[in-house]
Amino acid sequence: MAKGKTFQKPEALTDNHTHYCPGCTHGVIHRLVAECIDELGIRGRTVGIAPVGCAVLAYNYFNCDFQEAAHGRAPAMATGIKRVRPDLMVFTYQGDGDLASIGMSEIIHAANRGEKFTTIFVNNAVYGMTGGQMAPTTMPGQRTTTSPLGRNTDETGMPVRMAELLSSLVTTGYITRQAVLKPKYINRAKKAIKQAFTYQMEGRCFSLVEVISTCPTNWGMTPLDAIRWAEDTLLPYYKLGDYKTPEQSSGNE
């Protein structure tokens, strides 16, 4: 690092300005992933998979090889890459509509096969790119453009907790839920992402880091209110922490 500089952009990020809305936490998560890639020295053998959703253009911001999946199919693409090139480091970057709705089948089966890639699962309880529709992760009573009176759980069920659901699989894996709402959460989230990549480097297991995130635009809140709402409403339902580690799950039958 050049003398005198205290803050630098990770090598694994490009100089492009992102298209993300003001107050959106995608930028923070991109940076955490990029810092981990740099620190582990894996940029030259990393392939990211972009989802369909707000992060569809992630390849403009990450400075490594990328493939772009169809909606929900990133885990199947990652499987294809990892099976034919196990030496590559592969991560998918998916939102909650992409992963928990249309891509539910692909993520469960990839996790259950123990595919040795890493999923960064950004959960902000709403469809972002299409304009704020209800997601499987939308909270009871939460207003969205397709639940204008608030999510009615009698008709749509309760929000899906992906970390809990995936950790119920018997196959070994690393499943954790983190947040990027405040520095204390961000530091833990980075540790988790690095741990996930490390497990992949060791060829140990499938890894998924769920990241509780905000969407001020589609929640109709200021960025600060969005953080408060996420802490008050999302965190009590989506509890943070490790749901499964390879150490735990090896004896888990």
Place this chain on the structure above:
Amino acid sequence: MAKILMKGNEAIGEAAIRAGCLNYFAYPITPQSEVAEYLSKRMPEAGGVFLQGESEVAVGYMIFGAAGCGQRVFTTSSSPGVSLMSEAISYIAGAQCPAVFVNIIRGGPGLGGILPSQGDYFQSVKGGGHGDYRLLVMAPASVQEAVEMMMMAFPLAEKYRNPVMILGDGLIGQMMEPVEFPDHLKSEPTNKDAWASNGMDTRGSDKQNLVKSLYLDPQQLNDHNLLLKSKYEQMKKEEIRFEPYNTDGDYRVLIVSFGTMSRVCRTAIDNLKEEGIEVGMIRPRTLFPFPESAIYDAAVKDSCTSVLSIEMNMGQMVEDVERCIRGQRPVRWYGKCGGEVPTPEEIMDLVKEYV
């Protein structure tokens, strides 16, 4: 090299390995599950990858991922499964990745049946998935030809950076015939460093490779589609394959038929010849690109008064035959589907109506 007796489905799997493709992802579906059964044992022996995916939808993207990072890869399926893969096929064509798909067609629509059919002509040749894309489609008429087309499919997919479809039917898959795997059709995968997301270190580059089909800028998307179109035009110039049969002399009737159906037509033509009735046939071996001029030239021959498109479906290829002949001769369709295959006698009776 000695010929060995093999079932079509198994020969297709073996042909891919002999062609230098060691990656296979698939989902079971009748009447082609023997390919996966065969390769589940054979691929690991050959040092390759075998994976049974959770659905044809997922398999389509496993193929996309593997092709996108520069590896030779293929899958096999049958009609309803190919419908599910069609989403991925559109993405793969859009992202310009080479991959090989095999459709051992069964009867449709819907769940249809499990017996041989040619009902997926439109799906394979006209689209199937969304958007402006084409597949290079080859239709074998024997197990030996299926082997050779499989072996040619990989370098062709790489030449055009486009998916290639082998369109067989349940008979090609289930039938046993003597086959050999021609050594001269073995090929080395091309160097994909220029575009594949195979990891920067793999190609010693610091420049990102991106495999994608999204172009939000209208002019860029138009340019991208023009580039794809230019590849399909090049296929029309360089890849048309067909087999003429009994077209040297004069004939009153011209048959156009492909795959299994063409073998029945060949028997009918031989029998009719013994009765003194001459019938010619053009058998398209590529369905896209379609042998347009060959069919036109054979149809407008002075002696030829009518053209029959004989198919194991309700009349699909006939639309392309009519298009080629441009009203110069009457064109009629004859066919059956659901597993019913027109017999040589039926075809002979049909021809006699026109002579």
